[in-house]
Amino acid sequence: GLAHCQLDPAILVVLMSLHFQPMPLLKRAAPFDDPDWIYELKMDGFRALAIIEHGRAQLLSRNGHPFASFxxxxxxxxxxxxNVRAVIDGEICSVDRRGKPQFKNLLFRRGNPPCFFAFDLLTCDGKDLRTERLLDRKQELRRLLARACAPLKYYRVH
Structure with a gap:
């Protein structure tokens, strides 16, 4: 696969991102209870894929464009x-002192530095996880992020 090509890591990151698209959100008026679905609040930020490879990370928009400003x-x-090779789906946010996302602060680069709320692990260490159950991927993501520190935050499932 692309992970083993002898390309510049920056180019490799962009090529790898073309194979992944964030899962679209479905808007609902109220929380629900269905064993086939999970409920997650929409974070007020920019949806992004974090592509981590060769000790480097790049944040890409859902259309595959680099977030150079981040x-x-x-x-x-x-x-x-x-020491991780992974593609993580999440959202770039700026949170206030209470931990509440503030989109205006993110947009105008005010307040706390931005953080990345991770809510899905698409690949890890060369293994494509997209065919695994979402809750299993989330459990693996939680294990992966347990050894990480700020600015990565695990997004809890409701």
Whole structure:
């Protein structure tokens, strides 16, 4: 696969991202109880894929475009997970002192530094996990992030 190509890591990251698209959210008026579905609140930020490879991370939009303005966040993510190869689906947010996302702060780069709320693990260490059950991927993501520090945050399932 692409993970073993002898390309510049920055180019490799972009090529790898073309194979992944974040799962679209379905809007619902109220919480529900259905064993075939999970309920997650929409975070007020930018949906992103964190592509981590060769000690580097890049944040890409759901359309595959790099979030160049969040390069410091990407660097912090790679520092938090130095020996990991993974594609993580999540959201770039800026949270206030209470932990509540504040989109205006993110948009205008005010307040606390941005963080990355991770809610799905698409690949890990060369294994494509997309055919695994979502709750199993989330459990693996929680294990992966247990050794990470800020700015990575695990998004809890409701």
């Amino acid at each position: 390069s410091a966040l990407a660097e912090s993510i790679s520092d938090s997970l130095p």
